[in-house]
Amino acid sequence: MIEPSTAEYSADNAPQLTPEQAIANLQSSDLSLRYYAAWWLGRFRVNQPEVVDALIAALEDEADRTELGGYPLRRNAARALGKLGDGKAVPSLIKCLECADFYVREAAAESLLMLRAKTAASALIQLLDGGVAAAVQVPGRPHLIQPYEAVLEALGAIKATEAISLIQPFLEHPIPRVQCAAARAMYQLTQDSAYGERLVKVLDSSDLKLRRVALGDLGAIGYLAAAEAIASAKAENSFKLIALKGLLEHQLPEELDNLHVSDDAIRVMNLMDSLL
């Protein structure tokens, strides 16, 4: 399944909820209503203090457990907190990096990236313990020991330059997606175009899913030199548009009311126009 943000379906086939109902449902005795409400509050960015507090409380939920010992409600609460953008959630999300459930750790790392939580650096670095040698698959599970992709991306996004020497070896990790995450982080931490070019190379991969990953990474780092390669990559236009939007945003000044559009920005927009 593609990430919701890039899905080709904009139709909402979710049951109708109001923010009030969703907040109430977080306390429901029906665990499936709680789980859904946590997702819904993030999806519709219901950014109210009482929602943030309720979701932070849900990070410690014990009621909702899977047969393998996972915490579904905690996963959804952690994902939603990243979307709400309230820094108040950071300490609790950092605590989630130690959760026994891999998917809670992954969701927490992704949300800490979204919250640009600089204070999470040392907790994220701990998850790289043992380096590439330890970064193997959990027997019988579809994932590695740690959510390395999310951890590497978060360390890059929060500019944790102290992690560079720990991240670099992951460029040689056997799994290409992890290599991409490492290249993305290395570019963000060093601004060295060699790492951007590694991602551009991945656009020629024979694996469509991997090409989409590289597009997402190039958009996230705003690597301008990749613009034409992105536009001509063999992937769906929606993925290319999102990547080019990332490049464009990196070309625009922070000051929103003083929009000066540079030649580079115009070049990127012309490519975007051609993908409509």
Next chain:
Amino acid sequence: MTEELIRAVTLADTPARMVDAVQNLAAARDAAAIPTLIAVFGYNNPAAAAIAAAGLIELGEVAVPQLLEQIDDYNYGARAYSIRTLAAIADPRALDVLITIAATDFAPTVRRAAAKGLGNLHWHQLSVPDSQTALTRALSTLLSISQDSDWSIRYAAVVGLQALAKIPELRHPIRARLEEMLASDPEKAVRSRVYLAHSQ
């Protein structure tokens, strides 16, 4: 001759052979190839689909009725190729389809193609009272989707509006809407595209 080329497309059993067969059929520039070229949009072979689209665009207006009839309601990838092809040919007979799709299709990629196409039709091919109505409908559709919740749809609406602003009597309402968007759109990328449209 064309029949043989059509048969080669139906018999192509690898993606590469399909690309070659479509290339040969498109190069024939024969209206008899139109239904087969349109069918290629549904084969999930982007390289072949792009060649088929280019071939149909080259055939131009003669392909429009069949393109309009054969829009695939069940395959949004194929539908996107049809809409991009119609937008490139720019025949105003596509107006109703472009309006419906821009406003209501569930697939953003198809809506974006329709929004871009709505700005660029050959309006002069319509007779006078018709062209007035057509322009008004194209404008109101683009103004409406310029408020969509999906940034990429709003971006495409700006591209459509910029093209439509070439029509003197539409310039004023379009500029007014672009100014609103410049002041209020939540996405920096959309605002910068508005700025670009505004400065042209």
